Every structure is written in C-alpha cells, then in structure tokens.
Amino acid sequence: MSAAREFLLSVLPSQDIEKYDGEGKRIPSVTLTFAQSLDGKIAGSHGRQLTLSGPDSMLMTHWMRAMHDAIVVGIGTAHNDDPQLNVRLIPEADKLHIKSPRPVVLDAYLRLRTDCKLLKNYRDGKGQQPWVFCASDPESASTERLARKSALEAAGAVVYEIPCVSGLLSILGLLRKLHECDIQSVMVEGGASVINTFMKQASQPRGPGEPPVVDTLIVTVAPTIVGDDGLGYTVGVSGDKLSVSDHLVLLGMPTESLYQIPKFTHTRTAMMGRDTIIAGKFI
Numbered sequence: 001m002s003a004a005r006e007f008l009l010s011v012l013p014s015q016d017i018e019k020y021d022g023e024g025k026r027i028p029s030v031t032l033t034f035a036q037s038l039d040g041k042i043a044g045s046h047g048r049q050l051t052l053s054g055p056d057s058m059l060m061t062h063w064m065r066a067m068h069d070a071i072v073v074g075i076g077t078a079h080n081d082d083p084q085l086n087v088r089l090i091p092e093a094d095k096l097h098i099k100s101p102r103p104v105v106l107d108a109y110l111r112l113r114t115d116c117k118l119l120k121n122y123r124d125g126k127g128q129q130p131w132v133f134c135a136s137d138p139e140s141a142s143t144e145r146l147a148r149k150s151a152l153e154a155a156g157a158v159v160y161e162i163p164c165v166s167g168l169l170s171i172l173g174l175l176r177k178l179h180e181c182d183i184q185s186v187m188v189e190g191g192a193s194v195i196n197t198f199m200k201q202a203s204q205p206r207g208p209g210e211p212p213v214v215d216t217l218i219v220t221v222a223p224t225i226v227g228d229d230g231l232g233y234t235v236g237v238s239g240d241k242l243s244v245s246d247h248l249v250l251l252g253m254p255t256e257s258l259y260q261i262p263k264f265t266h267t268r269t270a271m272m273g274r275d276t277i278i279a280g281k282f283i
C-alpha cells in the first residue's frame, strides 16, 4: 500500500460511524484540508493560485479525493483556480475501484461559469456531475438569477437551494442536504473563506455527545515563504475583520462563544517528499 494511502486510512474516521448534528439530523463526516506555506498562506497576492504542494503531497491529496464521496470548494476558488477536483494522479493499477468525488460548489448567487472545467469534465466523462449550492433566499429569485440557474443546468450542473446564515450558505443546511443525497463523506478543499467558515463551525459550542461538524483536519505545510501579500485563513471567529458588536448582531451569539477556537488534537505527522502533512481531529 502506498505511504499516502496508509497515512490517510490511519487518520480518517471509519465510514461505518453514523453522524448526527445537534438536531438529530444525519450529516456526513467532514475532512477539512488545504496546503499552506510556512507563513500560513494558502495563495499568493490578490489570491493568485500557488502550487504549494510538491508531487508526493499532491498524490496524497488525490488519494484523499478518492476516499471521499464529495469535494467542496467555494465559488472564489472555482473562479480563481478553475479546478478539476477529480482523481487523476493515482497510478493506473490502483485506479480500478476508484471514482472521483462529486464536485460541490458553494455559490449563493450562481456565479459559476458555464465554461468551467468542472462542467466541461462532466460533459466529457472525466468527472462526476457538479452540484451547485445556492441561496434559497426569495429576494434573490430575480429573472437574472433564474436565467443563470437555467444556464448552469443546461451546462450540466444540478442546482440545490439552501438557506443562508449571515449572508453565507448554511454549513449545516449543506451537510444535511448532502447526506440526504447519499453523501457519507465530504472533503473541503478551500479556499480561504470556506476554510474560515468550517473552522468557525468547528468552534461552535456543542451539546453533550454532539460530534464536531468537522471531524478531521489535514494540512500540508510546504517549505515555502509567501510573504505578507499572500492570502491566509483565520482559525475561529476572532481572526475576522468584523468587530465584536458586528459579530453579536450577525451571529446572534453570546460574547463568550466569539473567541473560541476549535478544539483540536494531533493524530499524526508525516513527511511526503519535501512537505510535512499534519493530521488531527476536532474534539
């Protein structure tokens, strides 16, 4: 078995575990993953895409894709990077029983381009049909938006509507819907805003016995320094640019919950080529 595969099997949760949210609704397991530089950046200046992962950790990412039912990115990443999100790098001999994950784009206002690689790959038989999640807010049901929805559907996307929380698509709404659609495991691949939202969700206070929304964090650290112009992410709510009072209004949360950071425990670190892969669990 390849080192990357063995590493992932040792840090990812078993797919046999049934996961429920705080309201008793089934949700998939969630792996949050990204590559960062030594100075904590995930992209270059103005969000310029950077290839931070070396070949070995990139192969690990493709194995990770193969081990999840769906892969989630935000519309910022879909626009900026035009990613494919399919499994390409695994050796042919290992590919027999492997399929690419379902691409899922968080796109409240249906801005995804109809000529993006995700849709093209689906039409060319090189990836699963992309699912685009948009806001169910009736105010956004303009003629223009309906036209964008029809255009995306004609290009091959399936569009789902879910509620928003504080102007962003509800993560619990997304996960519940994905589970209803038979998705048992989700890999979240970025970008910065989506990482922030999932980190926030992982830091929310929970009831007794309620599992964290994000189960596993797998971070590739590349031996590179990007500099202050690079794009970073924030852990928990406190790193945001909004003031505490803004958060109180937007989130309706008690003050003490605003500065919680996700509770995280390290499970394993491995070297893959020149990169360090750090894995842990939210608790």
Ligand SMILES: NC(=O)c1ccc[n+]([C@@H]2O[C@H](COP(=O)([O-])OP(=O)(O)OC[C@H]3O[C@@H](n4cnc5c(N)ncnc54)[C@H](OP(=O)(O)O)[C@@H]3O)[C@@H](O)[C@H]2O)c1
Residues within 6 Å of the ligand: 033, 034, 035, 036, 041, 042, 043, 044, 046, 047, 048, 049, 050, 052, 073, 074, 075, 076, 077, 078, 080, 081, 106, 107, 108, 109, 111, 167, 168, 169, 170, 171, 189, 190, 191, 192, 193, 194, 195, 197, 231
């Ligand atoms: N190093 C890595 O591992 C890695 C991986 C992926 C991406 N990246 C980099 O990340 C950058 C993109 O990051 P980004 O922050 O600009 O965009 P992003 O996180 O990919 O997408 C953010 C957008 O998604 C939509 N969205 C809807 N619901 C959301 C929710 N609940 N939480 C967060 N976003 C939600 C919002 O747009 P609407 O309101 O219009 O829906 C939001 O502006 C690119 O530069 C890319 O290269 C790096």
